[in-house]
Amino acid sequence: MPLGVSIIFSGSGAWQQTGGRPLFAEVGMAEDVNQETPIPEEENGSEFEIPEELRGQVTITTLDKLYNWGRRNSVWPMMFGLACCAIEMICVAASRYDFSRFGMEVMRPSPRQSDLMIVSGTVTKKMIPQIVRLYNQMPEPKYVLAMGACASGGGPFKEGYNVVSGVDKFVPVDVYVPGCPPTPQALLHGLITLQEKIDKQSIQSVRWYSKQASEPIPIPILGPDLIDPRDLPDFAERQAAVEEKAAAEAKT
Amino acid sequence: MAETESTKVLDEIKTKFGDAVSPDEREGYDGYLVRAENLLDFATFVRDALGYDYLSSVTGVDYIVEDKMEVVYHAYRTSGGPALLFKVQTQREKSVVPSLVSIYPGADFQEREAWDLLGIEFEGHPDLRRILLWDGFHGHPLRKDWREAYFEEDQKPFGNRWPEGKVYRIEDKVPFNKNVKYPANFTPEGWVPEGEGTLYASLGRMEKSNGNGTGSEHIVVNLGPQHPSTHGVFRMVAELDGETIVDLKPVMGYLHRNHEKIGERNTYIMNMPFTDRLDYICSMGNNFAYALSVEKLMDVQPPERAEYLRVIMAELTRVVNHFWAIGFLLNDLGAFFTPALYAINERELILDVFEAVSGSRMMCNYFRFGGLARDLPPGTAEVIRDLAFERLPEKIDELERYLTENEIVRVRGEGVGVLTAEQAIGFAAAGPVLRASGVPYDVRKAEPYSIYDRFDFDVAVRYNGDVYDRYLIRVDEIRQSIRILQQAIQDLPEGEIQTGRPQYQVRVPAGESYGRVENPKGELGFYVISDGSPTPYRYHIRAPSFINVTGMAEMSRGQKIADVVAILGSIDIVLGETDR
Ligand code: SF4
Numbered sequence: 001m002p003l004g005v006s007i008i009f010s011g012s013g014a015w016q017q018t019g020g021r022p023l024f025a026e027v028g029m030a031e032d033v034n035q036e037t038p039i040p041e042e043e044n045g046s047e048f049e050i051p052e053e054l055r056g057q058v059t060i061t062t063l064d065k066l067y068n069w070g071r072r073n074s075v076w077p078m079m080f081g082l083a084c085c086a087i088e089m090i091c092v093a094a095s096r097y098d099f100s101r102f103g104m105e106v107m108r109p110s111p112r113q114s115d116l117m118i119v120s121g122t123v124t125k126k127m128i129p130q131i132v133r134l135y136n137q138m139p140e141p142k143y144v145l146a147m148g149a150c151a152s153g154g155g156p157f158k159e160g161y162n163v164v165s166g167v168d169k170f171v172p173v174d175v176y177v178p179g180c181p182p183t184p185q186a187l188l189h190g191l192i193t194l195q196e197k198i199d200k201q202s203i204q205s206v207r208w209y210s211k212q213a214s215e216p217i218p219i220p221i222l223g224p225d226l227i228d229p230r231d232l233p234d235f236a237e238r239q240a241a242v243e244e245k246a247a248a249e250a251k252t
Numbered sequence: 253m254a255e256t257e258s259t260k261v262l263d264e265i266k267t268k269f270g271d272a273v274s275p276d277e278r279e280g281y282d283g284y285l286v287r288a289e290n291l292l293d294f295a296t297f298v299r300d301a302l303g304y305d306y307l308s309s310v311t312g313v314d315y316i317v318e319d320k321m322e323v324v325y326h327a328y329r330t331s332g333g334p335a336l337l338f339k340v341q342t343q344r345e346k347s348v349v350p351s352l353v354s355i356y357p358g359a360d361f362q363e364r365e366a367w368d369l370l371g372i373e374f375e376g377h378p379d380l381r382r383i384l385l386w387d388g389f390h391g392h393p394l395r396k397d398w399r400e401a402y403f404e405e406d407q408k409p410f411g412n413r414w415p416e417g418k419v420y421r422i423e424d425k426v427p428f429n430k431n432v433k434y435p436a437n438f439t440p441e442g443w444v445p446e447g448e449g450t451l452y453a454s455l456g457r458m459e460k461s462n463g464n465g466t467g468s469e470h471i472v473v474n475l476g477p478q479h480p481s482t483h484g485v486f487r488m489v490a491e492l493d494g495e496t497i498v499d500l501k502p503v504m505g506y507l508h509r510n511h512e513k514i515g516e517r518n519t520y521i522m523n524m525p526f527t528d529r530l531d532y533i534c535s536m537g538n539n540f541a542y543a544l545s546v547e548k549l550m551d552v553q554p555p556e557r558a559e560y561l562r563v564i565m566a567e568l569t570r571v572v573n574h575f576w577a578i579g580f581l582l583n584d585l586g587a588f589f590t591p592a593l594y595a596i597n598e599r600e601l602i603l604d605v606f607e608a609v610s611g612s613r614m615m616c617n618y619f620r621f622g623g624l625a626r627d628l629p630p631g632t633a634e635v636i637r638d639l640a641f642e643r644l645p646e647k648i649d650e651l652e653r654y655l656t657e658n659e660i661v662r663v664r665g666e667g668v669g670v671l672t673a674e675q676a677i678g679f680a681a682a683g684p685v686l687r688a689s690g691v692p693y694d695v696r697k698a699e700p701y702s703i704y705d706r707f708d709f710d711v712a713v714r715y716n717g718d719v720y721d722r723y724l725i726r727v728d729e730i731r732q733s734i735r736i737l738q739q740a741i742q743d744l745p746e747g748e749i750q751t752g753r754p755q756y757q758v759r760v761p762a763g764e765s766y767g768r769v770e771n772p773k774g775e776l777g778f779y780v781i782s783d784g785s786p787t788p789y790r791y792h793i794r795a796p797s798f799i800n801v802t803g804m805a806e807m808s809r810g811q812k813i814a815d816v817v818a819i820l821g822s823i824d825i826v827l828g829e830t831d832r
Binding site: 079080081082083084086087088090091093094095096109121122124125126127130134154156157158159160161162163164165169180181183221222223224225226227228231232235236238239241242243246 | 533
């Protein structure tokens with residue numbers, strides 16, 4: 001916080017800032033749609049009356065809006081490319097499409113510093129342990145964007161023996177961008193959709209401030225085929241059922 | 253001429269090997285069948301006496317009906333000319349074939365791939381481990397009796413997906429609702445993961461280095477698979493003495509998308525869009541090689557205009573690729589993103605042309621057997637003309653002005669990652685990597701395909717074989733491509749772009765064929781076997797990005813760890829093609 005700023009909290013999350021420039025004018029102007037805890041109009045007006053002489057410098061908004069405004073304009077993607085889609089992702093970073101217009105140009109090679117994982121390409125079984133590990137290493141708040149048909153659901157290579165049918169089998173996905181590869185415009189649209197999603201979040205309900213810390217996702221294991229540790233509890237039963245079915249099929 | 257040459261070769265082989273080597277007389281097949289016990293002698297003879305010094309492709313074929321495994325070798329002379337094919341057969345159970353690594357070091361990774369995917373063991377291979385899949389994977393997927401978890405039918409097009417008026421997803425039909433399949437009686441409790449012990453054991457000795465009195469130990473550093481400089485999901489395991497590379501193992505397969513298995517289920521034309529996704533920077537070039545190999549089998553020729561357009565697209569692709577490669581090499585040298593921005597700028601202009609002709613920026617899917625999918629839309633020829641005569645020549649000069657004499661580029665490039673001409677040929681390096689080492693071998697000249705014999709251009713060659721020369725050779729090649737483009741666009745004739753009617757289901761007579769082109773990254777070859785059915789019986793890709801990394805360890809030994817990044821950048825790999 002810059003010096004000379006005082007914040008007044010109200011029970012409903014409205015707050016007031018005084019001093020300095022009208023830094024948050026933009027927040028106040030953001031559309032009110034989809035807000036999880038809408039602030040009644042009269043609250044702004046009645047409870048916190050802004051004196052005439054401060055009108056140009058003070059604006060009233062909600063903590064959610066301020067918080068989301070900060071995050072939505074500095075979504076740092078991880079520098080992480082998997083396949084063909086990564087090339088289009090690079091083009092989005094380059095001058096013609098240029099996602100730095102949205103505060104996203106700071107691509108970080110380290111997961112520890114990034115907010116967004118753009119899964120740009122085919123997710124293979126050999127790679128998925130690393131992807132899950134990278135996801136676990138990212139600090140909250142973190143988002144995942146599945147770019148392209150492959151990351152969303154397996155894509156053209158879905159039937160392949162080394163291909164995972166979409167990254168959402170292992171990590172939660174926030175935005176799916178269809179295409180093979182999605183055009184740069186489509187990826188930009190996906191990123192803007194993510195921003196809209198961020199706008200709708202409320203500090204009261206987001207998982208990274210909830211009491212239970214989020215558990216890391218168990219890392220898949222490379223066995224004779226890919227093993228998802230979450231399958232292990234009833235693995236034997238399910239495997240037996242498969243073998244039974246195979247035996248029955250072999251008979252017919 | 254070619255006839256007399258081949259009869260002479262045949263005579264020589266007959267006198268030397270007698271019955272051990274016989275011509276392959278199956279319908280539509282070519283080359284020689286060699287007995288396994290004579291393979292080493294034969295290969296030595298082929299290399300030393302006949303001069304076929306360049307073993308381009310090694311792959312296996314599973315003939316399940318005959319109960320045979322076959323290994324197919326394509327050898328070439330670096331002085332040019334057609335291939336010498338030889339094959340060796342073995343039984344399907346416990347297939348063993350002598351390894352050719354001692355004669356052709358370039359067979360190293362390709363034999364490992366054949367072991368990994370087909371289960372053919374190569375006796376005498378120094379480091380026979382799985383290469384694309386992981387140690388401990390169950391089975392060898394390219395065997396004809398190996399079925400993936402999502403198996404539906406042997407050949408496409410598959411049957412009805414909404415049999416009772418209700419659509420189903422394949423996930424609903426498999427265990428765990430996932431793309432997994434475990435061997436019978438597998439239980440996770442009793443199972444011990446193989447881990448990566450063999451990988452680390454395959455590195456050189458980890459003993460203490462003495463001699464300098466420090467008694468320091470070697471350490472192992474993993475670069476990748478998620479590393480900003482590995483151009484995708486490539487991994488290198490480096491053994492270091494201080495900062496110096498003692499040994500290095502490339503580890504790949506993180507983008508292994510089962511191209512060949514899927515390709516053998518697909519119909520011929522269905523594979524065309526899949527080839528786009530091999531080397532995804534150069535989709536037009538991939539289309540070209542695949543179209544050539546199937547056209548050879550079908551015995552069709554595209555019309556004149558299509559030939560010209562093919563060459564134009566292939567050369568534009570080369571310009572795109574080399575711009576991209578130079579930009580990202582500079583990225584790796586530490587000039588983060590600014591040179592790449594210049595390069596991407598030109599690429600975007602060419603991508604606009606691709607989008608105009610094919611409808612897609614990257615995945616063009618533009619070639620058809622016997623022609624092309626569409627003609628040029630109005631105005632595109634002028635755009636290409638403008639690029640070829642005005643924009644690109646100017647921009648390549650600009651790029652050179654910024655980079656060629658740049659102090660950092662020179663210091664970090666000169667003398668780094670050297671590959672001599674003999675080594676480059678031995679490792680079957682292709683494309684700019686081979687030519688930067690002083691071997692003027694370019695498929696466009698060595699065995700001209702399409703209409704490349706009509707154009708006036710030079711094979712770029714440089715002699716030092718280091719990172720700097722591999723940068724320079726790409727600049728040279730862009731200039732040569734611009735020359736070809738200028739001629740092609742001037743002479744572009746009017747007319748048809750497809751021989752016969754475009755067909756969805758092509759008829760491909762039985763036989764084998766190997767179609768190769770000089771792709772921007774090197775020789776790209778498609779080895780296709782048809783058994784007369786709608787889908788290829790065998791579909792193998794000789795991928796330059798894959799084979800070029802065979803020499804990576806040799807280039808890196810003795811260099812500093814930071815140089816490895818530059819060396820990899822100068823080889824210019826694309827993981828879609830390396831791992832397939
Ligand atoms: S969706 Fe298409 S372009 Fe993207 S990674 Fe998959 S195959 Fe490549």
